[in-house]
Amino acid sequence: MPGKWLLLKAIACFGILILTQKNTGLLCFIRKIYSVFNTKYFQDGDIIIGGIFTVNRYYDGDGFRHSCYLPIPHYYRYMLTFIFAIDEINKNPNILPNVTLGYHMHDSCNDVSKAVQSVLQILSGSGDTVPNYSCRDRDKLAGVIGDHTSESSLHVFDILNIYGYTQISYGATDPLLTNKHLYPSFFQTLPSDQTQYLAIAKLLAHFGWTWIGVITSRDDSGEKRSQELKRKVAVYDICVEYIIYIAPDRNVEGQETELKNIERFNKSTSKIVVLCSISLATILFFGQACNGHHDKTLIVPAGPILHILLATKFKTSFHGSLVFSPSAKNIPNLKTFLDNISTSNHPNDLLQEHILAIYFKCLTSDPLFNLEIENSYTITLHPCNSSVKLSQLGNTLYNTEKFGTAYQVYKTVYAVAHSLHGIQLYMSRYPGNSYLRSYMGIKKVTEPLCL
Template sequence: MTYTRLPSPTQCYGIDFREVRFARAMEFTIHEINNRTDLLPGITLGYQIHDSCANVPLAIRVAFQLANGFEPVFNDTSSCSEYATATVPAVIGDSTSTQSISIARMLGLFGIPQVSHYATCACLSDKSQYPTFFRTIPSDQHQAAALARMVKHFGWTWIGAVRSDSDYGNYGMASFLKAAQVEGICVEYSESYYRTQPRSKLEHVANVIRRSTARVIIAFMSSGDIKILLQELSQQPPPPLQWIGGETWITDPDILKYNMCAAAIGFGVPQSVIPGFREFLLDLTPSKALQSPLLTEFWESSFNCYLKGRTGVLEGVQECDGTEDISMLQNPYLDTSQLRITNMVYKATYAIAHAIHGLICNGTQCDKSITFSPWQV
């Protein structure tokens, strides 16, 4: 007798308040576009927001749904043409390179354009593999070359290197090491770590850093990975190091709590201002939160209570009593002091809107009856 073991269903755990801000930035931008008279006049844009949970299987599932619809079964009474049309003309995301790669491979088959605001892997510039992938943030190819030149500028020719064991970290570090070799920079070690790997791997990387003779270290790591590494290093701090960071963590305020990174340097996406965005974020009430599973989770996670009228409440959690004040939250959702990547979401949304405008509008006149395929966008 043979047994078939099905993979366990993938679930999301926790919530990333910064990512919620990114999602709401797209929502804000679409509302702004819909209120304009010079861009897509008379046309109302809609949207769907899905959580990939920084998980490849979930990202692929969402990509399939965006390409083919959400009907669980095929209705043989409908024409095939109804199922052959993509449910969306364009997609914004993902925030990470690995999930963006998975989504791009899927959407590329259907000719659906994808615009990422934060996937920086140089590999995604390969149009033969990712023909419908675009982004509003530069490729790591440019950042790696700039970091190598900066290291050379300060005369640091003996350095250590750590990276996330992911597409972002591996491709980014490969680009940096190639550029560093051209600049005459020697690398004592190059180690990798990913947050789901065994603790023994984390301890190994930390010990390599402690025993090294290089006093300068470059980290091509995601914020989540480097925080785990810094926490491990803080248990037995190494001699003072000059940290050099990639854009994912060099502007993260949470890194400052690790004193060893107080003087870290690197390149960041320029700061920006989005008028009206903070007010939009604050304009959230319990009734509005209940209209969206994402915002329901956000509200309940922020205030540690459950909203009245919602099902599936965990035992021991109190009901929200109406005194919750969103303006008092101290989490990244309301941090509008920099708006670096958030502005990349804003730009990505506008890029798609302008592309659609070019297809169906002539000046301020738009033809709602025009049909177009996603590849035309």
């Protein structure tokens, strides 16, 4: 019971909880964040691996009455890599023989509330979201992979930790997440910000750059990152001339504040700028402030968003930048898998159809979805044949040659599979022992909760 109320408290913080009184007592349901662009992927199996990915962007303003829009093809690859890895493991007789892995994935849209909604849905099963209950015949969930960012990963952990589920993020870098006292069941594949900022400090010292500016986001994450960077560079006698904080939502910033920030940036004497927080707002600020003409060198840590924004109208502003990125690895057969993805061999995938609609103006299989896309993006859709593929977008938007973050996703799936395989071997040697993982607190219920 304490775990249940802790969960309800966590949900209530995000304003998505509804309590209703019925004959069976006090019940809780989740008010889902409406979006015709919401996507989920489910494939049943003996064991389910959950996945939370950031593919769409979050927007809540004029012109869009939904929260998820403009999916990034490059990020869609991560979902496909997740599916590819699970299918590959299922075909491998040497890993989890006689066991079929399934998956349950959601797009968090880079929004904390949507990420929390997604993990609650994964915990409940493929039907309705019922907090603190699993609506499966038996609980099959082994753990959850995701999310891409530290902020949403932190909130997902708050839910999963109640039940002791393992979480592995393929993109989180917040140093706080390495604290095993606070986050005992959280794992990450990328080095923390501390490691990245130490590398940046050594890079600055190597070139003798001792006078720098910093751009970061105006939130707790941006504040922590900028202070961590200041500590690292101070060791090498490097001084920070300014820190410009950019609100995640540029509409909140206000034109006057934005103009002051641009003026401060252009009047600064430091020629080196470190981007602490990689977001749409901070990238666009730098591009707008430089306007294609600048004498400053931008240094960018590894992180999301950047690669896709280099293809925007501000591309020339990033010429001469130094960018850290995860090392790329080869994944056999993944290139062929990604190149051949189409509506004919991957049907009923609205996320893929959404991307094809935006970039190729192709009609989707859902008439209502077509109307929503045409109204939201102010475009006219037309019929396309199955020869139109995502690979035609090219490597800038849909890279099938190099796998950096995609490799991290691939690695996390195999990490879970090998762990389960180890448990399977242990159980075969000691059949008297019950399954090592006890899913305490998740309850199987029947109607009317599970529909």
